[in-house]
Amino acid sequence: MLIVSGACAHFRVAPDSLSAATLEERRRVQAIAWGALEPLVAPANCNGNGMASVMVTMTVTDTVVAVITLGFVRPVTIEWTCAKTQGMGDL
Amino acid sequence: VKVSRREAVKACVATAALQAADLAWPFRSVAAAERDGFRWINKHQNVEATVWRHYDVWNHGAEGAGVGPASWRGGFTALRDILQEAQARGRGVRAVGRRWSLSPVAVCPDIMINTMPLNYHVVGLPASDLSTSRVDPSRLVFAQCGTSVLELSLTLESKGLSLPTSGASNGQTICGAIATGTHGSARRVGAMQDYILGFHLLGDDGRHYWVERASKPVVSEAFCQRLGATLRRDDRLFRAAVVSFGSFGIIHAVLFEAVPLYLLEVHRRRLDWPTVRDAAATLDLDHLRLPYRGVEPFHFEVAVNPYSAKPGQRGAVVTAMYKQPYREFARRRAGDVTMVPGVDLLAVSGRLATVLPAAIPAGVNSMLNAMMHMHALPVLGTHREIFDTTELVGKSLSAELGVDLADAGAAIDTFSAIAADVRRTCDVHERSVGQVSAARMNDDSYQHTITERGTVLLANRCRLREREVGQARHDGVGGPVTDAHVAVEQRERHVALEEQGQVGIGLAASRRHRAQL
Numbered sequence: 046m047l048i049v050s051g052a053c054a055h056f057r058v059a060p061d062s063l064s065a066a067t068l069e070e071r072r073r074v075q076a077i078a079w080g081a082l083e084p085l086v087a088p089a090n091c092n093g094n095g096m097a098s099v100m101v102t103m104t105v106t107d108t109v110v111a112v113i114t115l116g117f118v119r120p121v122t123i124e125w126t127c128a129k130t131q132g133m134g135d136l
Numbered sequence: 137v138k139v140s141r142r143e144a145v146k147a148c149v150a151t152a153a154l155q156a157a158d159l160a161w162p163f164r165s166v167a168a169a170e171r172d173g174f175r176w177i178n179k180h181q182n183v184e185a186t187v188w189r190h191y192d193v194w195n196h197g198a199e200g201a202g203v204g205p206a207s208w209r210g211g212f213t214a215l216r217d218i219l220q221e222a223q224a225r226g227r228g229v230r231a232v233g234r235r236w237s238l239s240p241v242a243v244c245p246d247i248m249i250n251t252m253p254l255n256y257h258v259v260g261l262p263a264s265d266l267s268t269s270r271v272d273p274s275r276l277v278f279a280q281c282g283t284s285v286l287e288l289s290l291t292l293e294s295k296g297l298s299l300p301t302s303g304a305s306n307g308q309t310i311c312g313a314i315a316t317g318t319h320g321s322a323r324r325v326g327a328m329q330d331y332i333l334g335f336h337l338l339g340d341d342g343r344h345y346w347v348e349r350a351s352k353p354v355v356s357e358a359f360c361q362r363l364g365a366t367l368r369r370d371d372r373l374f375r376a377a378v379v380s381f382g383s384f385g386i387i388h389a390v391l392f393e394a395v396p397l398y399l400l401e402v403h404r405r406r407l408d409w410p411t412v413r414d415a416a417a418t419l420d421l422d423h424l425r426l427p428y429r430g431v432e433p434f435h436f437e438v439a440v441n442p443y444s445a446k447p448g449q450r451g452a453v454v455t456a457m458y459k460q461p462y463r464e465f466a467r468r469r470a471g472d473v474t475m476v477p478g479v480d481l482l483a484v485s486g487r488l489a490t491v492l493p494a495a496i497p498a499g500v501n502s503m504l505n506a507m508m509h510m511h512a513l514p515v516l517g518t519h520r521e522i523f524d525t526t527e528l529v530g531k532s533l534s535a536e537l538g539v540d541l542a543d544a545g546a547a548i549d550t551f552s553a554i555a556a557d558v559r560r561t562c563d564v565h566e567r568s569v570g571q572v573s574a575a576r577m578n579d580d581s582y583q584h585t586i587t588e589r590g591t592v593l594l595a596n597r598c599r600l601r602e603r604e605v606g607q608a609r610h611d612g613v614g615g616p617v618t619d620a621h622v623a624v625e626q627r628e629r630h631v632a633l634e635e636q637g638q639v640g641i642g643l644a645a646s647r648r649h650r651a652q653l
Contacts, residue, residue, distance in 0.1 A: 055479045061525065064284040066253040067192055068176075068235070090169060092253070093198045102479075130196060132255035132283060133291055135205050136265075136362060 053105070059098035065126035066094065076119040084123075091127035100124045168193045168214040176248055179235040181531045185243045188227065191218055194253040195280075208256035208280050212388055215249070216342045219386065222247050223340055231386045233282065233312020238534065241316075241381055249386070252309060254282035259295055259394070265359035271333070275394045276354075281311035281387055289520035296462070297394040298519050301325045304435075306525040311335075311387045317379045321523060322434050323419075329378050336365055336389040337377060344388070349374045354391065397462040400434060400522045402455065402515040403427055406508055409445040409452045409552075412438055413545040426456050434459040440548050441504055442555035443497030453507045457522065465516055479530040 067090055074084035088096065102122040111119045174190035177183065195211035215231075222229045230244035231251050242248075257279040266273055275297060279288060285299065286306035292298050302308075303318035314329045325331075334348030334355060346360045350369040360367045377384040403426055415421050416438050422429055435457035444451030489496050515522065539547045 053480060062286070062290060064252070064255070064286050066194075066255075066282075068250060090192065092169065092192070092194045092196070100479075129253055129255045129282075129284075129287070130194070130207075132257050132280070132287060134207065134256055134258060136208075136258050136261070136278060 054103045056101045056103075057098065058100075063097040063128050065097040066129040067091070067127040069124050069126055071122060071124045073120065073122050075121075077117065079116055080119075086123050086125075088125055088127065092130075094130060095128045097126045097128040168218060174248070176243065177235075178237060178242065180238055182238060183240050183243060185240070185245065187243075187245060187248045189247045190250065191247070192250045192253060193218070195256055208254070208389070211254040211256070211280065212338070212344075215254075215338055215386055215388060216344070218247065218249060219338060219340065220342050229386070230382045231281065231311075232382065233309035233315075234284070234307055236308060236312070237316060251282040251311065251386075252284075254280040254388075255284065255287055256280040256389075257283045257288060257291060259291060259297065261359070265356055265362075267353050267356045270352075271354060271393050276333075276391060277394050278389055278391050279310050280389045282309050284309055285313065286520065286525055289518070292394050293397060293518055293520065296397045298397045300331045300392075300395050301328065302519060302523060303328060304523045306520055306523060310390060314378060314390065315380055315382055315387060323432065323436065331392045332378055332390050333393060334374075334391045335378065335387050336363060337385045338388050339385040347374055347377055348391075397518065399460040399462050399465075399516055399518060400457040401460055402457050402517075402522060404456075404508060405454045406450050406504070407452050407454055408447050408450055409440055409548070410447050412440075412452045412454055413548070415454075416548070417542055417545040419541070421456065424454055424456075426454070428458055431458065433457055438548075439504060439507060440552070441497070441500045442548075442552035443500060445549070445552040451504075453504050455507075460516075462518070467517075467521075477528060482528075482530050482532050 070088065070090055072084075072086055074086065076083045100123070102124065104122075107120045107122075169192045171190050172188065174187045176185050176187045176190060191214075193211055193214045195207045195209075197210075219229060221227075227246035228244050229247045229249065230242060231249040232242045233251060235242060257277060259277050260274045261276045261278065263273050266276075277288065277292070284306065285302050285308055288310060289299060289302075289306060301320035301322040303313055304321035308318060310328075314332055318328050320327045320330070333352065334346060336344060337347050338344045344363075344365045345368045346355060346363060346365040347368045347370070348354055349371045351371050353369055355367070357367060377387070380387075405425060407424065412424065415424055419432075419436065421433070421436070426433070433456040435455070437455045439453040439455075441449075441451040485499065489499065537547070
């Protein structure tokens, strides 16, 4: 436990042909009441572009909270980077 | 303040030129998203800083204003406006790429600029843009500073071209890699900055220049006029600014010549280190059972397990890549989901190694095994396909030293000897400036301390000095280590630790050295 206490479960979506345009943005979010209310993250920093990567992180603490509340509260951390604009052109 | 008539005229002309340029350029600064009090952190999460103001600079506005031909002007104008604002406020500025540096070199407490969105790039210039016939205009690439190596490679591949080399990764931005002196990955090609022909440099007061070597002029006045830049041909200026760690204005764009697209054929062998030792120092590879006997590989590397460096322990993995003309071939398609090293793998491994240091040799051995099983050899691919994007995330650290080729064997022997010693005496301190620092002290434990810059094991340098092995740090600082050099490095480190209130974190030995200093 001592060794893995800092470990989290991470789930990443990252197309291998895309480069990130921005630094990683992170939000803590919770689904409430067994999903009756769920978070919607709408990145405001992508300058009209899509996202280059998304990572969902679930810590040991998040799991404990979900177990203690019998799933009423399901917290996770969502992290994303924005995609670049198509950069090819003429001078 | 006395101003001469000549200076006054120059100032008026410069102001008029700037105003004229403003009128000529259709895009105002619509493209810089700013945030104050920004908490900045580098890619490998070992450097953090609070920045007065942080900008994401785009070539276009959020509603798409400015997208289209020559949209680089929007980003350039935004950069220029930021510089002028900083100058007016007396603030420093640093432009940053992918944040891969393990040292605080990229940090500026005033204004930091994320240049990654500036990815405009052009392949092929008209002949009228050139002043020489020594380069092929169809292979010239004008790339904005934030264009990633991956983007460049994808574009170039679509046109049957390739980068001459990269830093063995697709992840960096072109200017970030060049400005920090990133190495190459091909023999006889040089480092990334070696193939740069010229660059667009933005200085103070909004003035900007096209800088190239006087000994190798490339572009014409017409090209500079299209940029609105002043042409400067000067070898010394070029060399000083091209690898300047973001301290010589902002390099807005670079120009280089791509090469015809090629394939790399990768071969890998697991061998004893003593068998490889001479080859590593001479690059005479004939006895390594590699294919293409007598042919010099494009890329050659040796990974050594310092805990298995004796005969019979197969402690070395040799990788040789041979350059082939491009041809179509059947590529294996990866699935949508693959298992990759986890974000916390390094941190958990570090903790495991702390609790169970005896497991370190087996861990390193498993990494070498993974290298052998990663591919069904030989592997064929373009430069981009062979060198991946290095998207390893999570906290990490690396230390690198450059030595003369002839000393490579002796250097690795030295590191192997130190590795066994360090395994017994070192620990990982996550909150330490040193990142990895001696935990159990002995008389010379300070010399086992990795500096906070993550670039050098002082112990390695001292031991190498004993063996008269010349060396250079990854950032180019180098030469033989002298007693004075060691003393200065120790003193600098101590001052840095003291300034950050870190003295005393597992560094009892440094206090002893402080007394000596």
